[in-house]
Amino acid sequence: MAGSGEPNKFLPSEVLGSAKVAAESAQTSLGKQAENVTAALGEVKKTAVEYVDKAADHVHSKPEEPPKSEEGVIGNVKKAVGDFFK
DSSP states (O other): OTTTTOOOOOOHHHHHHHHHHHHHHHHHHHHHHHHHHHHHHHHHHHHHHHHHHHHHHHHHHSOSSOOSSOOHHHHHHHHHHHHHTO
16 A cells, blocks of 8 residues: 555555556557558669659650750850950
8 A cells, every 4th residue: 555655565466467468568559560561661662763764764764965055044155255365
């Protein structure tokens, strides 16, 4: 009894029963976490494979020579610099 100054006494079967319940609960939680990690890993792998495939397709579809006309900011800068030296 807590009020009498005596320590709480538990039967060994009660302690073992509680330990068994706690162990089963932990095992269930860990099992579910392992399933979640496995599923997430599968998604990451699938996404990585898709990116690698897209990159390979992009590399193999590039033309051998760069385009002849230069457009955009770099083309305009080259034109302005070239006109400056004329």
